[in-house]
Amino acid sequence: AQSVSQHNHHVILSEAASLELGCNYSYGGTVNLFWYVQYPGQHLQLLLKYFSGDPLVKGIKGFEAEFIKSKFSFNLRKPSVQWSDTAEYFCAVNPYTGFQKLVFGTGTRLLVSP
């Protein structure tokens, strides 16, 4: 079945540690890829997106993600996390059926300890 998988459900890091969150999708053809973040008590916000071009995309707050087409992956990275990065992170795919339906992964809850 077509789906989006996030491998890590809970991640705990210390400040200044590096972060990589995995995302794989099983859709064929053209897809558009997103990472959203949900800080405690807040709504979903876009971190970054990939539509085409350079497979390494940079987003807000020092986050970046790399699209690897051969691996159907779109992993999120940050070289040095901060306590304020504590949040839930969602990978999402738009299968490009003509409308902007987003298919989300299960989310990864990140806790950064000071």
Added chain:
Amino acid sequence: EPEVTQTPSHQVTQMGQEVILRCVPISNHLYFYWYRQILGQKVEFLVSFYNNEISEKSEIFDDQFSVERPDGSNFTLKIRSTKLEDSAMYFCASTQRESIEEQFFGPGTRLTVL
């Protein structure tokens, strides 16, 4: 900065009752969406809406659900006869154009069905 708003933030209802969840999309946006997130599960697409018509809906969006844009600002989701399994966080989102871009999400309405 314009944002999507949703009311109420929390709705408690008895099984079998009708509920209407309200959303005010960003004013110049034309495409509207509802998603839901059952506690501990992924965010799931329910329906997309454009030009006063449903453009796409998921298999979750059965005859118990309906959407409406009753005036120029509100976008509503109605559940006719709520079931226990309808308990979830419901998110509204909007975009300005059909082309792939960021969906702006509201803060969500937590629906609890007793």
